[in-house]
Amino acid sequence: MHPLERLVHREARLLDARDYPAWIDLFTPDCHYWVPVSPDMTTALDGPSHFNDDRQLMQARTHRLLNPRAFGAEPPPRTAHIVSGVEIVSENPEDAVALSTQIMLEWRRRTGFEDDQRLFGGQVQHRFRRVSDEWRIAVKRIDLLNAESSMNAILAPF
Amino acid sequence: MHPLERLVHREARLLDARDYPAWIDLFTPDCHYWVPVSPDMTTALDGPSHFNDDRQLMQARTHRLLNPRAFGAEPPPRTAHIVSGVEIVSENPEDAVALSTQIMLEWRRRTGFEDDQRLFGGQVQHRFRRVSDEWRIAVKRIDLLNAESSMNAILAPF
Amino acid sequence: MHPLERLVHREARLLDARDYPAWIDLFTPDCHYWVPVSPDMTTALDGPSHFNDDRQLMQARTHRLLNPRAFGAEPPPRTAHIVSGVEIVSENPEDAVALSTQIMLEWRRRTGFEDDQRLFGGQVQHRFRRVSDEWRIAVKRIDLLNAESSMNAILAPF
Amino acid sequence: MEPASLATDTHVHRSVYTDPAIFELEMARIFGRAWIYLAHDSEIERAGAYVTRHIGTTGVIVTRDRDGSARAIVNRCTHRGATLCAFDRGEAPHGHQCPYHGWLFAPDGSLKMVPNRQNYDGVLDLAEHGARPVRLEFYRGFLFGTLHDAAAPLAEFLGPMASSIDDLVDRSPTGRLTCIPHVLRHHYRGNWKMTFENLNDTIHPGFAHSASVVSAKAVADDIGGGQSLAPTVGMMLANGKPIRFFQDLDMMVAPPGHSYIGGHMGARYTPDTEDRYTQDLISFHGPEKAAAVLGTDRHLTLLYPSSTWHARYQTVRIVRPVRHDLTEVIGYVFRLEGAPEETFRNAIEYVNGANSAASPVISDDLELYERLLAGNRYEDRGWIPMLRGLREDREQGNGWTRTPSTSEAFIRNQFQAWRHYMAAA
Amino acid sequence: MEPASLATDTHVHRSVYTDPAIFELEMARIFGRAWIYLAHDSEIERAGAYVTRHIGTTGVIVTRDRDGSARAIVNRCTHRGATLCAFDRGEAPHGHQCPYHGWLFAPDGSLKMVPNRQNYDGVLDLAEHGARPVRLEFYRGFLFGTLHDAAAPLAEFLGPMASSIDDLVDRSPTGRLTCIPHVLRHHYRGNWKMTFENLNDTIHPGFAHSASVVSAKAVADDIGGGQSLAPTVGMMLANGKPIRFFQDLDMMVAPPGHSYIGGHMGARYTPDTEDRYTQDLISFHGPEKAAAVLGTDRHLTLLYPSSTWHARYQTVRIVRPVRHDLTEVIGYVFRLEGAPEETFRNAIEYVNGANSAASPVISDDLELYERLLAGNRYEDRGWIPMLRGLREDREQGNGWTRTPSTSEAFIRNQFQAWRHYMAAA
Amino acid sequence: MEPASLATDTHVHRSVYTDPAIFELEMARIFGRAWIYLAHDSEIERAGAYVTRHIGTTGVIVTRDRDGSARAIVNRCTHRGATLCAFDRGEAPHGHQCPYHGWLFAPDGSLKMVPNRQNYDGVLDLAEHGARPVRLEFYRGFLFGTLHDAAAPLAEFLGPMASSIDDLVDRSPTGRLTCIPHVLRHHYRGNWKMTFENLNDTIHPGFAHSASVVSAKAVADDIGGGQSLAPTVGMMLANGKPIRFFQDLDMMVAPPGHSYIGGHMGARYTPDTEDRYTQDLISFHGPEKAAAVLGTDRHLTLLYPSSTWHARYQTVRIVRPVRHDLTEVIGYVFRLEGAPEETFRNAIEYVNGANSAASPVISDDLELYERLLAGNRYEDRGWIPMLRGLREDREQGNGWTRTPSTSEAFIRNQFQAWRHYMAAA
Ligand code: FES
Ligand code: FES
Ligand code: FES
Ligand SMILES: [Fe+3]
Ligand SMILES: [Fe+3]
Ligand SMILES: [Fe+3]
Numbered sequence A, B, C: 001m002h003p004l005e006r007l008v009h010r011e012a013r014l015l016d017a018r019d020y021p022a023w024i025d026l027f028t029p030d031c032h033y034w035v036p037v038s039p040d041m042t043t044a045l046d047g048p049s050h051f052n053d054d055r056q057l058m059q060a061r062t063h064r065l066l067n068p069r070a071f072g073a074e075p076p077p078r079t080a081h082i083v084s085g086v087e088i089v090s091e092n093p094e095d096a097v098a099l100s101t102q103i104m105l106e107w108r109r110r111t112g113f114e115d116d117q118r119l120f121g122g123q124v125q126h127r128f129r130r131v132s133d134e135w136r137i138a139v140k141r142i143d144l145l146n147a148e149s150s151m152n153a154i155l156a157p158f
Numbered sequence D, E, F: 001m002e003p004a005s006l007a008t009d010t011h012v013h014r015s016v017y018t019d020p021a022i023f024e025l026e027m028a029r030i031f032g033r034a035w036i037y038l039a040h041d042s043e044i045e046r047a048g049a050y051v052t053r054h055i056g057t058t059g060v061i062v063t064r065d066r067d068g069s070a071r072a073i074v075n076r077c078t079h080r081g082a083t084l085c086a087f088d089r090g091e092a093p094h095g096h097q098c099p100y101h102g103w104l105f106a107p108d109g110s111l112k113m114v115p116n117r118q119n120y121d122g123v124l125d126l127a128e129h130g131a132r133p134v135r136l137e138f139y140r141g142f143l144f145g146t147l148h149d150a151a152a153p154l155a156e157f158l159g160p161m162a163s164s165i166d167d168l169v170d171r172s173p174t175g176r177l178t179c180i181p182h183v184l185r186h187h188y189r190g191n192w193k194m195t196f197e198n199l200n201d202t203i204h205p206g207f208a209h210s211a212s213v214v215s216a217k218a219v220a221d222d223i224g225g226g227q228s229l230a231p232t233v234g235m236m237l238a239n240g241k242p243i244r245f246f247q248d249l250d251m252m253v254a255p256p257g258h259s260y261i262g263g264h265m266g267a268r269y270t271p272d273t274e275d276r277y278t279q280d281l282i283s284f285h286g287p288e289k290a291a292a293v294l295g296t297d298r299h300l301t302l303l304y305p306s307s308t309w310h311a312r313y314q315t316v317r318i319v320r321p322v323r324h325d326l327t328e329v330i331g332y333v334f335r336l337e338g339a340p341e342e343t344f345r346n347a348i349e350y351v352n353g354a355n356s357a358a359s360p361v362i363s364d365d366l367e368l369y370e371r372l373l374a375g376n377r378y379e380d381r382g383w384i385p386m387l388r389g390l391r392e393d394r395e396q397g398n399g400w401t402r403t404p405s406t407s408e409a410f411i412r413n414q415f416q417a418w419r420h421y422m423a424a425a
Helices: A003-016 A020-025 A055-065 B003-016 B020-025 B055-065 C003-016 C020-025 C055-065 D020-029 D154-170 D193-199 D210-223 D231-238 D243-248 D271-285 D287-295 D341-355 D360-376 D409-423 E020-029 E154-170 E193-199 E210-223 E231-238 E243-248 E271-285 E287-295 E341-355 E360-376 E409-423 F020-029 F154-170 F193-199 F210-223 F231-238 F243-248 F271-285 F287-295 F341-355 F360-376 F409-423
Strands: A027-036 A049-053 A078-091 A095-107 A117-131 A134-144 B027-036 B049-053 B078-091 B095-107 B117-131 B134-144 C027-036 C049-053 C078-091 C095-107 C117-131 C134-144 D011-013 D036-040 D049-055 D058-064 D070-074 D089-091 D111-113 D135-139 D142-146 D177-179 D184-188 D250-254 D258-262 D298-303 D307-310 D315-323 D326-336 D383-385 D401-404 E011-013 E036-040 E049-055 E058-064 E070-074 E089-091 E111-113 E135-139 E142-146 E177-179 E184-188 E250-254 E258-262 E298-303 E307-310 E315-323 E326-336 E383-385 E401-404 F011-013 F036-040 F049-055 F058-064 F070-074 F089-091 F111-113 F135-139 F142-146 F177-179 F184-188 F250-254 F258-262 F298-303 F307-310 F315-323 F326-336 F383-385 F401-404
Touching: A003 A020, A003 A078, A003 A095, A003 A117, A003 A134, A003 C078, A003 C095, A020 A027, A020 A055, A027 A055, A049 A055, A049 F341, A055 F210, A055 F231, A055 F360, A078 B003, A078 B078, A078 C078, A078 C095, A078 C117, A095 A134, A095 B003, A095 B078, A117 B078, A117 B117, A117 C117, B003 B020, B003 B078, B003 B095, B003 B117, B003 B134, B020 B027, B020 B055, B027 B055, B049 B055, B049 D341, B055 D210, B055 D231, B055 D360, B078 C003, B078 C078, B095 B134, B095 C003, B095 C078, B117 C078, B117 C117, C003 C020, C003 C078, C003 C095, C003 C117, C003 C134, C020 C027, C020 C055, C027 C055, C049 C055, C049 E341, C055 E210, C055 E231, C055 E360, C095 C134, D020 D315, D020 D409, D036 D049, D036 D058, D036 D177, D036 D315, D058 D142, D070 D135, D070 D142, D135 D154, D142 D154, D154 D250, D154 D258, D154 D287, D154 D298, D154 D307, D184 D341, D184 D360, D193 D298, D193 D326, D193 D360, D193 D409, D210 D231, D210 D360, D231 D341, D231 D360, D243 D401, D250 D409, D258 D409, D271 D287, D315 D341, D326 D341, D341 D360, D401 D409, E020 E315, E020 E409, E036 E049, E036 E058, E036 E177, E036 E315, E058 E142, E070 E135, E070 E142, E135 E154, E142 E154, E154 E250, E154 E258, E154 E287, E154 E298, E154 E307, E184 E341, E184 E360, E193 E298, E193 E326, E193 E360, E193 E409, E210 E231, E210 E360, E231 E341, E231 E360, E243 E401, E250 E409, E258 E409, E271 E287, E315 E341, E326 E341, E341 E360, E401 E409, F020 F315, F020 F409, F036 F049, F036 F058, F036 F177, F036 F315, F058 F142, F070 F135, F070 F142, F135 F154, F142 F154, F154 F250, F154 F258, F154 F287, F154 F298, F154 F307, F184 F341, F184 F360, F193 F298, F193 F326, F193 F360, F193 F409, F210 F231, F210 F360, F231 F341, F231 F360, F243 F401, F250 F409, F258 F409, F271 F287, F315 F341, F326 F341, F341 F360, F401 F409
Parallel strands: A027 A134, B027 B134, C027 C134
Antiparallel strands: A027 A049, A078 A095, A095 A117, A117 A134, B027 B049, B078 B095, B095 B117, B117 B134, C027 C049, C078 C095, C095 C117, C117 C134, D011 D383, D036 D142, D049 D058, D049 D089, D058 D070, D135 D142, D177 D326, D184 D326, D250 D258, D250 D401, D258 D298, D298 D307, D307 D315, D315 D326, E011 E383, E036 E142, E049 E058, E049 E089, E058 E070, E135 E142, E177 E326, E184 E326, E250 E258, E250 E401, E258 E298, E298 E307, E307 E315, E315 E326, F011 F383, F036 F142, F049 F058, F049 F089, F058 F070, F135 F142, F177 F326, F184 F326, F250 F258, F250 F401, F258 F298, F298 F307, F307 F315, F315 F326
């Protein structure tokens, strides 16, 4: 398996394990984690975003997720990421880009019945950069199928 | 990755990208795109079908999908195909058969809330034929888990 | 593909095909098929379980699934298993362990509308053992995302 | 408010589509009184064969009895109320046994057996605990049922529209039809009446289905004259016919709520096939009748409130109300025994195009049904006009009216029946 | 319509299962008045330990107070109404603080603190804004609560059925029980009463669970006599017992709505284990009592309207009404401190088989509950007969009746209580 | 029960959040009578440009007419009721044509054309079948609409709160604003009023958002003083301000139901940018006005019952009631034409933090809204106290009251308006 494809799977596994510090370590210091409200947006200044995080905000929100007083995250949400069709669309010595189709099944404790699960999905773009001889994620952009939809509280990163 | 497995992934990617002309080019001129109402059906004359398309109908329905006046497709639906367990069950010089398990998350703009998404899934059978030295899809049969169910409008091909 | 990863996919395919005898043959005679009500449970005596099967019970429940008088299984449920991120976390001559993320789309005939489908997902742990020179599944543990939730009838094994 | 007052000769109040209480009344007063198409003879051939259907929101079981007659009962056990059959169709040679405690019911609903009889000695009279029977009548192999024991005979309900069923049966060169067990179901989040008010509406295709027309044209141009159009692409194209065409076409309406419009989509036959088929019809019917049959070209016939009939393509659809805002449409296709394979292939093409949720044409209509529900929930004027073609009637017959196919006469006629059904308490 | 008139001594109207308005009344009049099992002592050991439960559709918090007593309050902040606790169980050593504005409530509901007190000087009397307390009573470590402050004492509510709780507690050779914090939940789209009318019904297993019997037999044959049957497979098989067996078995019914049937599924002990356990019981209880305890063999006891008890397998289930058409059943299993591990293993096997939604047995019942809801919504005769065993009562005691376990006496008894609760305005 | 009696000067009954019938009345009497913010001038620049919005649960279309004026109509065809527009925004240069039968409506609702006119000769008067127009008024480029033709003028509705809109517009050094077409939507399963009772509540952040504060602190410590905090992390931290701070802050309330609180989250400018921006403002407004504009620091302004305004960060939110237990909040962000890019970047950061369902802050509030619905459905005391700061008013102006930002005065003021709207039949 291509090392970058392995990295995409590794990221998904860390998110599902809620090992957020290790997850953030996969990213470059100046990384951008982005979930726009429309696939037509080309920059995070074209309009609002669901997520528009730098490393700091990634740290703050994930630190909070593990806090039992984080209402809306009682207990922390669980996720299962399914990764399909990983495609390395460009690869240079210093940078690379991968596309994949992913869906994330999410569980948050609400009423305690089966509808406590939600499903998100769409196309994911990873932009990698080599940092001290290792591939890191510089940009992760998730284009949700329902990007423009009205969302209920979203706790877990995609 | 086996070239036919790559082709199955390629088809999924083109559908999700709504690049329908390129999608149709993956098929043979005399192709059959089929979604029966029961896994027990062996031919499209055993009963009705959700989809029972030749190339012409594939062209007509996908051309329509990109028309903003196509009510029920305002805007065009979005899909995320997840492909799993691709298995090449037969491979000859001129033809081959692959099975896979696929689910398709679909988004159509309805009320604007999260339930605008639907999930379809089941077993997919691809029958390939070599045309001028290239593998093409001669038959794609999708056996939906809920083939017999009553469906609301289905716009995007599986 | 690693032979154990192939085995994980093979198991999923047999379940979706409802070929239960062949499915059970993938397991060791003293196997354990387990779906706990909490990821915190370490043994099946820490509390109740959704599934806590030995080979006998696996046989009894799957034999029943194919009985048309099995209310709640009229007709037998259909499933589509999606397998992602298979990871062999340990491999020795006589035993091995694999993790994977799986979701199972399930269809049971209820009202006949689209909501007859349910989605389950989570992390799956396979413990393998070599039996007469073949890899067999000694333990399959499924940690559903919504393990603690209140479930409606579950017929098909995950 | 008196429900009947929600519809006049020319207007209907939008609440009839949005109010759950009205829907409840419709189930009791319309679907509880009308004749409802249930099944075809060929679906329950052997003794014990059954199918499950609905009359409004009530499930029923239709079974072939040992004596060869058809029986129908409400699909409910009289003990604690469990549904007796979970399947769409099956074989119950020994009767319908309840899954809960094993009470056994005959096809006609009579209670044959209760387990551990001694528990009931002297306290339970089996004769008083039969499942509720449904009154049945056949018309040429098509079985209709009603929950209203005092309903007028089926023939009276069908009136002149019986000829559309004749049209279907007479097209068989052997007189025999077979209903295909695989059915095609779609649904929409909207009111059941929307379907009835759409299917004979010839003004909407040019607008609602314009996208299909555009795309079918594009494909037609693309392939050029050489290759022939796929039937479904042809169906898409047909929506582009000029309104003039539909204005000339006739519509027939008859009480209670029924209607049909003249045909306009004759299926192609390859000449030789056509000849053979014609010969067979002549030898079965004789020349005049055969000519009459082949001369008939009707598009959809609507039997209010629950079925639509297309003889030319051997397709019958059942419109099933589920909730005031949820409706299912179930498509059944028939094989004309003895007719050329081409006939059946055309029928299959038609039912796919006319009833698949994935049909480019149907998906437009489904979208509109849901937009009608949304719009009619808005705070706005209450009354919906049914004025189109109000003064264009062409001929008044004995129990029927002929009018242009562009008229809303069929809708006015439906609400006349609606008022009549809903009035009587 | 006067709700109480929907049930007679022998019949009940199907609307009690399908009408949301009846459900609302049941919540107020039945679950608002009866004693509801909440929790076991061992679930809230340390001060501040709490669990959340429901009384009907109202959430409550049960907390161990500093003084060692148990307290319960409605899980609602008296400021703007937010639920106080989101978790099933936890520790609140300093009381329950509302997540919204931090109002702090003591276990007994008294309002201890509101932030920025000055905003309320002279306008808010803390004493008047406590959370609503729930009246509590223990019976041998089992905590019951009621929203009805004038309810008769718990002992009166339990009546002779208290002995089923004794049966559970006395089986512990140390007198101590521990409730396992992991619970097993299932639900069904049907009415809560369906569960109560099913669990002591001994006629249904032979029919409803016939498929399980068939499959268990197949496995038994397959493995031959050599290997012993897995307990759950044995449970599947047990449904095949002949009706004669159940006819001989006794059922006891007592007001208000309670019942139990004689046991019939004694768990196996390996002889040596059995001996040791017997010795321990004797040394704890003395020979006569020990013999009596071991001699008792009761199957399920139903405490109407909300809990079911199985002493032999240390399992208690709570039936939780959510909507008229949605019910949750929550299974709790207990460890008999000092009893052989085998006892607990049997209990785990039992609760899995008896309460997992994946249990072959339960999935049959869940399917039936939903078919009962569907059938009882159909247009049909209104009244459901409760006649089975009407004339078979065996003995009339003081506050109880003995009858065959095949009788519907327990259902008649439930609706007698139902009528009584629902009558009083 | 007379709805107005469900709210007093100091208490409100919890049923106003849980009763669907109350919600229906609110739609007719509150959203059917108040002025509702619809859109900004810049969203419909060219003739034919339109956006779709809601007034309560009624969809409307706002269109730029040929003559340059803005028009709004109910998004419903007067023929059979289909919604006219399915998109959020678009171009309809030739008017709004119904997708079903092609009726064509002008921006002001007048019916321009019906196809196949002859069907309607002499029976349909186009003038009588226009779509329902919505009464409109602009305030400084912001368009408000009402379904109540007799409503008092917009200026009267806005009263002193108009100054919060001035605050927004005057911050543009060119006087021009552009609304960004991409919007940010979230929703919750709770009542619409919960949002209005939360947004000016300064006591809840210290409790509801405590987890965000903790985590923001942890990150701040982690990165040390060197690096500056990301704006959203700063927003998380801001919730930790001491109550004292909020007690000193002012809140202004004015009828009908409006309020704002003093600002407390001024965005940082790099000095040079600040200077340039100041210069531009002075040259546009002149020194005094520019000073006044820069001196204004208001946090959220609430225009009851449907919009919230944040001038400092150029964000307007629409609160849209969907059901009594479902509410959508839609965030719009504006570009101050001519202002430094930094201004817009701050605005984007703000709207993301303030309206994304994924915002750590918002997700706390959404959770609470749902816990408020759950708790208020429990069987408990009926009345909710609105007593906080009841005696702390600071100043009584002409049509407004000044009070500490910690007061519930804004909620009392909202229910005063609520009572007034709901009273009149
Ligand atoms: S419910 Fe049918 S036999 Fe009891
Ligand atoms: S709602 Fe509980 S403190 Fe305000
Ligand atoms: S519904 Fe609009 S034109 Fe007919
Ligand atoms: Fe149509
Ligand atoms: Fe049972
Ligand atoms: Fe907040």
